[in-house]
Amino acid sequence: MEKVYVVGHKNPDTDSVCSAIGYAYYKNELEKSKTFIPARAGELTNESLFVLNYFKIKPPIHLETLEPTVEDLELKDPIFVSSDTPVYDVAILMESKGIKNVPVVSKSRMIGVVTESNLARVYVRRLKIEPLVIHPVSFDQLVRVLKAEVVCDYLKEKIVAGKVHIAVDALHVLLGKVEIGDVVIVGDNEPAQIALLEKGAKLMIIVNNAPISNRVLEIAKEKNAAVLRVGFDAFGASKLINLSLPVTLVMSKKFPTVTKKDTLEDVKEIVFTSKLRAAFVEDEKGKLLGVITRTDLMKDIKKKVILVDHNEITQAPDGVEKAEILEIIDHHRLGGLSTLNPVFFYNEPVGSTSTIVSEFALRDDVKLEREIAGILLAGIVSDTLFFKLSTTTPKDKSMAQFLAKVAKLDLEKFAKRVLKEGMRIPENVDPVSLLKRDVKIYEMEDESFAVSQVMTSDFSSLLKEKEKFSNALKSLRGELGVNHFFVLFTNPIEEASLVMVEGDQKIVEKAFDVEKKDGMFLLKNVMSRKKDFVPRIGEILRRERR
Template identity: 35%
Template sequence: MNESVYITGHKNPDTDSICSSIGYAELKKRLGVQAVPVRIGKINKETAFVLERFGVKEPEYLKTVKTQVSDLDLDVIPPVSEDISIKTAWNIMQKNNRQVLPVTDDAGKLLGIISLSDITNSYMASQGNNVLSKSHTPLRNVTETLNARLVCGNIDDVFRSAGKVVIATMAPDSLEPFVEKNDIVLVGNRKDSQMKVLKAGVSCLIATCGGHVDKDVLELAEQKGCIVMETNHDTFTAARLINQSIPVGYVMTKNNLICFNVHDFIDYIRDKMLQTRFRSYPIVDDDGTVKGFVYRYHLISPRKKKVILLDHNEMSQTVDGIDQAEILEIIDHHRIGDIQTGSPVYFRNDTVGSTATLIANMYVENGIRPTKEIAGILCAAILSDTLNLKSPTTTYLDRETVSQLAEIAGVDPNRFAAEMFQAGSSLADMNPDQILYNDFKDYNLSRYKIGIGQINAGDPQNVKDLKGSLLEHMKKVQQEKGYSLLLLMMTDIVKESSHLLYFGREEDLIRDAFGAEPRDNEVYLEGVVSRKKQVVPLLTNAIQNTPR
């Protein structure tokens, strides 16, 4: 069975991150890989416009790729019903070399577990001679355990008011002190003894040693409402086996039962296992349906989630739990970050304006033509990341790829870019947090933790109107998350410039990086529209030139 491969962009994803993930997942599927595009953050308004425009479904949200119980090769053990006999449960265990069985209701929900120790403890412990009544043992269990024939009674009945189990080996006249009303009596083929116990009002008569009941005995049993069985077992064997007919529900472990959910993380269940002595633990889903058992040996080499990273290669930007996942590929167009892998992977990094450019050309390399919808969202991703091919990151390959994708998608690149930027630039219904994290990335530059958000501000008046509330929110975020510096690029695509708002204790970095004097936590950067090529490199150089 093929395992799912999750394809994801970075946190606080932009249009390139989302559309590239969808496009690459579609290519992988057509190449026979069970690929699933996912997102690790909310999509912004621009991306939502693009997906709706081309009728493409938004990827599912993936919170973490930490190893979960669902990633283990669980032991799947067919469940048993709570009313089967412990003898039947024992036989199932011996046949399948099992030491434990899940006990479920008709819907498959876990009621308890029956183990070898539960069975042996119940058999060795003193259960009393009225255990069939206390456990509400079904008649069916007794006939199966004793290999008996039911000659009077309803096979679907259970022992509810039965008394003790008695072996009637004495003479009929001597039975009275030992046999009482509602008892279950094991008796041989002596007719006088059979009649005597029936007249005493027993609830069940079991004729052993291949004994049979005569017609008149059977008639009396029917009159008295007494159950009658016949078995070929000798009396000793029948007496030894009869307690093995009690239902597993009576002896199973159901109180203080330790079980795990399929969504539990391995770290959690490992700690729980260390605190307990059990060999195995049942696993259930959210509905309580049993899915299997986990043993300690399962944790030695768990199956890791398989992940492909797009549009980033830094730990601060990637999905939580990546250290417990298996990275298969990295496709990016940014600087080389700090992601580490345990084995060699396919790593593709090129100086193009968009990850979507690389994805689109991988379609060509594999001789596959993208659908109209995929071509449309990949084209949109390139236009978004290159600011309609005006960004300094734009290359010849970006322009050629946009031209080819636009033809397949049936769109005019310039007109579509204008519509897309217009849809994403409206800040009227966005709060400061949504604006900051519209397209946000973390960077660990030497000893500095820096966060940079970017949004198309459109009307310059937006900067003036929102500056106060944005800086107040940035101050809160900077202090809560420990950023050395928090920046927000409010970019005007038409004028090809950005208002850079910042908050943090490293104001000198702004001055050194951009050669401009900050004023009221703002710097106007003419000609600056690219975070990747015009902001991060300048900050990096300024940090490198700053004395420690």
């Protein structure tokens, strides 16, 4: 079934995560021909983790890139053999399946690969083994490979091993070579057959369907030996004995492996430069999952995605330009994201993408499970700061009340718990990591700026760490390659934000008509990055360019 990933923006906040889960649920209810998978493009915040744990919902899968990866291929179940398989069976398998490489697996892990060149060396060079030797192989397996008639079998042990002798020398010379337990290949020569059994040969292979006397059979019984008869000559028998060897003696132990997370671009480089012209897919435990050949890589493979809670290229997951975007569901300003094909695009100026998803479900009579309703409610509460942000609309409030009823939750109590988790800053947290949790990049022609937002219930604790955050701003400005970096420390209780800037400080002064105090700007009634802060910063930057 075709997979479609529903994914939010980089550094996902709670609304991004919850709307992805909710929209995937909604689409799965309506379109049964596809599988919609909720995904995320970054690590989860404490608030998001709290919400997911509260409703016992698995986190969306983490997509490191939207570039096509191995998991986007339709891999067939791998054809492989076990470590004790004879080379003969591998050759038959290759011919019947039309394949050139056969993995060798032991305890679910790939330990080698048999190739056509491996088989050629066995057949032509006899593996450079002189004299011919049978490595330990079961009697039944040898009979099967030789397609032999078992004339008699008095072996006490059913494992055959030892040197193989062909009766071409003078008998006295051959008898000088044969040791107890060896294998002999002989034709229609009763005296030689008897002498070789008397000398201690444990397995005698009679070629050309030659007759076997009762006397030979009696001696075989006395000596606990076995006698086989085949229809081909001694040369053919020796070749097939070579092919009875276990694959572990002929396989290549070096082979290229990839994981399901590897991009197809990287896999192409591996496959096209490998002598095997193939790569073997393994999971994290080393289990073989499939084989990728050049034919697999000739197809035009793209991840199919639905973007939620963003429509700007700078906020989209890495590799979005190599994905096939099917839909965009958002509530932000229009960004610079473009597509090759027409897509369903829905953008509504409400406080949360989760509001839009809830509206769709209500419109299309999609029944929401209690957990999904709760997840979507958390997205609305988080993105509107429980209706305190200026982006909040009547629709956000009505949808939240509807969802609280479905989820059987006290709206106010639940909202306070969610926001409390969102404002909780772990002790000894790395300032750089904290600022990267919720940062968005904006581009305006030749200007670019980043805005990070950190929720807090206590400005005083942040002021103590002002120098650390200042250094973090400098580091991130360089790392992200932006002209300006702003961070909003937003306190919903005081309905204000403290702002630090790395870049042109006058931008904030002009945008909000405030002065910096102790290295920070206090902006009252500024809590929404999307509506209260970014538009005014953008207006100043536009004005300065004129």
